[in-house]
Amino acid sequence: MRAERVESGDPAAIATGLTDRLTDPLGVFAAPGRANLIGEHTDYNAGLCLPIALPHATYAAVARRDDDVLRVESVQQTQPVEVRLSAITPGSVSGWASYVAGVAWALREDGHRLPGMQLVVDGRVPLGSGLSSSAALICSTALAMCAAAGVDVDRRSLVRATMRAESEIAGAPTGGLDQTIALLGEPDHALLIDFRDQQTRQVPWRPADAGLTLLVVDTRATHAHSDGGYGQRRADCEEAAQVLGVPSLREATPDQVESLDDDRLRRRARHVVSEIGRVEDTVAALEADDWSEVGRLFAASHTSMRDDFEISCEELDAVVDTASTHGAVGARMTGGGFGGSAIALVPTDRMAKVCDEIAAVFAARGWAAPGVLPAPASASARQVS
Incomplete structure (x- = not known):
């Protein structure tokens, strides 16, 4: 495959x-x-x-x-x-x-x-x-x-x-x-x-200047915004903000989030607050041309979505883990979750190897072949x- x-x-x-x-x-x-x-x-x-x-x-x-x-x-x-x-x-x-x-x-x-x-x-x-x-x-x-x-x-x-x-x-x-x-x-x-x-x-995005390519992998796992999972996460975030007494989770601090008694709401809010910080750090890393830091932030984002927000799935985790094992600077799922696609920052000379390894993992697990999309910022x- x-x-x-x-x-x-x-x-x-x-x-x-x-x-x-x-x-x-x-x-x-x-x-x-x-x-x-x-x-x-x-x-x-x-x-x-x-x-x-x-x-x-x-x-x-x-x-x-x-x-x-x-x-x-x-x-x-x-x-x-x-x-x-x-x-x-x-x-x-x-x-x-x-x-x-x-x-x-x-x-x-x-x-x-x-x-x-x-x-x-x-x-x-x-x-x-x-x-x-x-x-x-x-x-x-x-x-x-x-x-x-x-x-x-x-x-x-x-x-x-x-x-x-x-x-x-x-x-x-x-x-x-x-x-x-x-x-x-x-x-x-x-x-x-x-x-x-x-x-x-607008933030310059030119990974090719660093010898990198952004790989988008469509897992072909089911994804739909209107199936309830997305709406439930949104409701959890709104409830967490209400409990904390803030207009939105943008105004919440990490200490406030950790004070939430409800474990589910605490984890949902923790993802949002930490993810906002990761966006700020990613922009700073891009401006400093620090691609290894961008990769680290990608990996931390995926862990947060997998464990705290619980929107990843086996196929997405497999793409992220396989790409990272075979040379990706960083990888994470992208989009609303529950299926869909993952992205990976891969050295351009390792692109074919990473794609082959991901396909091999999918074949071994009996999943349909993934799709790979070229992804220059357009x-x-x-x-x-």
Whole structure:
């Protein structure tokens, strides 16, 4: 068994394939998936995160209609979905199309007049990978809908609208990290996001200069934000903050966290507070070009997510342990957890060896072959055609 390399595809060819399915298309828009370098489950705790945008994206082609209907087709789905724009409310659309319908609802809630539309989407971010295929879908369709409506909505307003779409219509209570990096990311940079005041800062991310490559490994283990595990962790964090009498865990100190009587809440809060500190330390290490410290922080983050936040799984632990054993500077799971992907900082000349060893471990345990994604820090959502 060998790991499967998951390519991002040629944007021009993908765009042509989509526009061929529409009459009078207005354009094709793309939004990337993301890999969070560090800062997991800190966004909804007013904390810090440090993601990068991936070259893998979801593409959305759009054409106007002369009625009130939103029709959505996907290259990855067999049946299109139609709904009247005026009929979209929480609970009115289910499944993958709820993400697209949610964008239309959120934009209308913000006062934008939308025409009837036909959209065709092609998702090149692996589903359930923990790399935010949902935000890629939402943000690409948001740009497409704005183009159809003839409105220019600033990116930070779109972040808020797409967050509402995912939480209130699709039923996935995300904290905003995914939408923010999808709409604001830049090539060769990670984005430091402070969710207490919504400020962002571009942080140079060039591991190749140090002879390193960021490897993203999709374990193919099941991952879904709306299955309850993510929501329960969020509820635990909110309860811990309430018990401590602070607005969010961003304001909690390590000593306060250790004073919590409830073991589960104490461990959940310990992860969040320590993870926020690790984000700060990672930025400092990058600015000092200290890649060994970045690797150490990756490893500490994974241990915290595995033991205190309990969102890892056997497949993720296997990737992290195997990569670390065979030369990775550091490795950790990334994303919401319960499956999905892990990242590893690997010397470029050891990439093939690490990939082969991970695949061998998966084969020995009877798991499906993992996917491997090239992961240079890439551009944010944009029009491609």
